[in-house]
Amino acid sequence: MSSKQNFLNRYPQFDPIDNDVYFNSVLAQVKRQVTEKTWGSLYNDGVYALIAHYLELDKSSRAGKSGHIVEERLGPSAIRYSESGNKDSEFSDTSYGQMYVNLKNSLPARIFFR
Numbered sequence: 001m002s003s004k005q006n007f008l009n010r011y012p013q014f015d016p017i018d019n020d021v022y023f024n025s026v027l028a029q030v031k032r033q034v035t036e037k038t039w040g041s042l043y044n045d046g047v048y049a050l051i052a053h054y055l056e057l058d059k060s061s062r063a064g065k066s067g068h069i070v071e072e073r074l075g076p077s078a079i080r081y082s083e084s085g086n087k088d089s090e091f092s093d094t095s096y097g098q099m100y101v102n103l104k105n106s107l108p109a110r111i112f113f114r
Contacts, residue, residue: 010048011096014055026054039107046103052096 004023008015017023027047034046091097
């Protein structure tokens with residue numbers, strides 16, 4: 001079960017989240033996109049990565065930042081992303097979105113019969 005506290009345990013850099021109503025609305029939005037049936041054991045990882053992506057986008061937009069990640073420094077290392085025209089390019093704006101896409105791409109292909 002996904003919860004605010006579990007999210008903050010995974011991503012403490014977002015602590016504190018003072019607005020429970022806002023967090024719960026983001027969580028509800030994410031749960032419409034990430035289903036437990038499809039994601040299986042990666043469900044919480046997908047939910048938390050996508051929540052972090054949306055919270056980071058919100059934080060960046062309030063700070064006046066926008067655009068796709070070109071380079072992100074993590075200590076002495078750097079990560080570069082170059083995504084354009086990709087169906088998942090909407091997630092390339094944050095490292096959390098990239099993590100979500102990587103998780104999504106690791107899911108086994110499923111065929112649904114009606």
